[in-house]
Amino acid sequence: MVAFMWLIILPLLASPAVYLIGHWGSRQNYPNAGRQAGLIALLATWVPFILAANTFSISGALTLTIGAMSLELDGLALLLAALSLGLGTLVALYSAEYMSADASQEKFYAMLVLLVAIMIGLGCATDLFNLWLWFEAMAVSSYLLVAFYREQPASLEAGVKYLVQSAVGSVFVLLGICVVLAATGTTNLSAIRATSALTPTFMAAGALFIIGFGVKAALVPMHTWLPDAHSQAPSGISAMLSGVVIEAGLIALLRALAALSGMAVSWGVLLIGFGVINLLAGNLLALRQRQVKRLLAYSSLSHVGYMLIGLGVGVYAGQAAGIEGGLFHMLTHGMMKGLAFLSAGALLWALYIRRGQHGALTIDDLNGASRRYPLMAFTLAVAVLALGGLPPLAGFMSKWLIFLAGAQTHNMFIVAVVIFAGLNSVLSLVYYAPIVNALYRKEPSNAVLAGGALPVTILIPILALTGGVILLGFWPSLLSGLVGPASQALLAALGG
């Protein structure tokens, strides 16, 4: 209870403190103050997180009531908290050197800590309106991070697109809340669930939620902000956006739809439908990309597709296996895509940013990078092969669990979807393989030969994620302590 309170309050309060300390430090000729304070704040948050997780494993969901607002740390919230805190800490460490040349980095760390705090809170919301409020706060803190390079017109363009599309999405969510409030007189998720007789009204509200939260979860065709935002943000933030923020949007969508549980079968079909579209659109759009970060951004679309198929199968058939597969893919995608963005970002830093240039890293720039940067070439290759679903790596395991769950339903429609998803996984290798080919089989480009050495603070988070991606491929049960309770929480919310 106390640990749960501090899990949310500590990073929320730390964020302005990080800014002030960093600001003071840069005046005192000590520019490292901001980054150290940010890292310490995130590391300190692990203490209440571990205590809260421990209490959760003994006595189940924790609740915290502040005035009229009630927060609940259930399995789903714990999963999101673990993902955002884990990736956030690694990104803070990674960015120490990556962002070192930028002025006002204390703002960067303050916003990063705030983003992590808000995502922990988002998972715990028990009220529809409270969910929207966390969601909006997450959006605002990520706008500023996307447009962090504010002298670059491309970053500003990405920031403006992201802001306008997210704001429209939030208008739709609010309209959905209006509909639910008018029909039920409450915004509490479990109270709404108790009045699930109003089918046509809830259908309309659910459609509004899918459009609204779908913007942040990057459902095609509401995805057009994503490739710009992910490719123009600083690489650490690309990893956070792709690895956690779109997943947080998906969890918000699931929470809202689970409240309208009378329609669970329809939501399942819709999620599967969006999953199929996302898979195909993401893969086809990624095929013609030559910029590495843009390619990875488009591949996020197809990975959201896998999550949606897994979750949709679970919601449609009311079985735990599909939901577990979808949530497990959420975790592994966070690690794989985080690793891919951080590795690509390390090469981008070594080749361009270190020299004050903001060019885009193309696949041709990677030519022969294994000669100059053997470790980065290996980790980037591991990341993209895991994303493509090659067997001994984490991505294969999570896709396999989703396909297996689909096959177990013995429903011809779902089996066809699963076969389609499997074929798409093979198709995705068509754009991942050229990256590995360029890294290992091409002659080094001039840019690579002129690149500088990589500092150890960039290497540590990348190696940690590489270890995780390889380990999870062999022992997927390592995360069952997170995935199991999360799928139970979701199934219980759906009334299964």
Place this chain on the structure above:
Amino acid sequence: MTDTALQIIVIGVLGLVGVGLYGLLAVRNLIKVIVALQIAVKGVLLGLVAAGMASGQPNLGESLAVTVIVADTIVAVVGLALAVQVRRHVGTLDIKALSSLQR
């Protein structure tokens, strides 16, 4: 609240949101884009208050509306801050001039 009053309010909500969304599609000036967003949100505010009234929870609807005003102002401030940076570094507020990124 009578049904006629509710119907008028619903038309008002849809009208404001519609004007806002149309504005987003039609205008090219970044400041006007943010104004259009604000109009759409104002429609939603009316909707929240009406929804609270219609379901017999006027306090809830109004408190939600006040919270939305605060949250939405922050979004507008960030949007205008971005507009300032766009004017400074791109030299124009025309969003067509801003689209340099490839598809």
